[in-house]
Structures are given as structure tokens and as C-alpha cells.
Amino acid sequence: MSTITPNSLMNLRSQILQQNAALQKAAGVAGSGNPAGAVDAVLGTSGGAPSGVAGTGAAQSSDFGSALKDALGKVNDLQNQSNDMQDQYERGETTDIAGVMLAREKASVGFEATLQVRNKLLSAYKDIMSMPV
16 A cells, blocks of 8 residues: 555546536536536436426426425435445446446435425414414
């Protein structure tokens, strides 16, 4: 095992930044300057809302419950895919560490977004239940 020098650390940092830039370019979010765009690219959504949730009125063909169920299913699929890729990497079946880390981050961002939606729904429910009739 080699010793860590400032030069080797800076070289490693530059390699990581180059790979990050390549991943962002591949995802189509490079230079957008829009953090929501980055989240959308990771989750595969548009406009910050999960696919199938955007739209109101007659244009929306599904109700809120089915849209929420679809969004939860997509988050579950992302987590399963992340676990599968991690298992493949640990078994040595793949050497694409960038793909594994990207899948883990997709699953993490999806879970965090789901958690925030749940918190907002619970807060709204508590507010409604505390209203006088």
C-alpha cells in the first residue's frame, strides 16, 4: 500500500471531479444551474414532481392515491436496483463503481423526497384534524 501525499490526493480529487462532470454531462444536467433539474434527472421526473403527479383537473387521469402508489413503487424500484448493483459489485461481477454509486444516490434522493412528502402530508393531516368544526 502506498503512502498518501498531497499530490496523490489532489490527483484523486481531480479524477473524481472529472468523473462527476462526465456523469452530469451524461445525465444532461451539466451547466443547467438548476438544482431541481439535477434532482429531476436523478429521479426521472420533470418539474420537481414525480411522473404521473403533474397536472390537475380533467387532464389528470389518475387520482392522488394511485399517483402516490406509483411514486412509492418507483422509489422501491430504485432501492432494489441499487441493492442489486451493490451486491453485483461486492461479488465482483461488475467493476463499475461509478454506476453503483450513482444508483445509491438515486435511491437516496428518491427516499429523501418521499420522506419529505410524507412529513408534509402528516403535517397537513394534523392541521386539518385540529380545526374546529
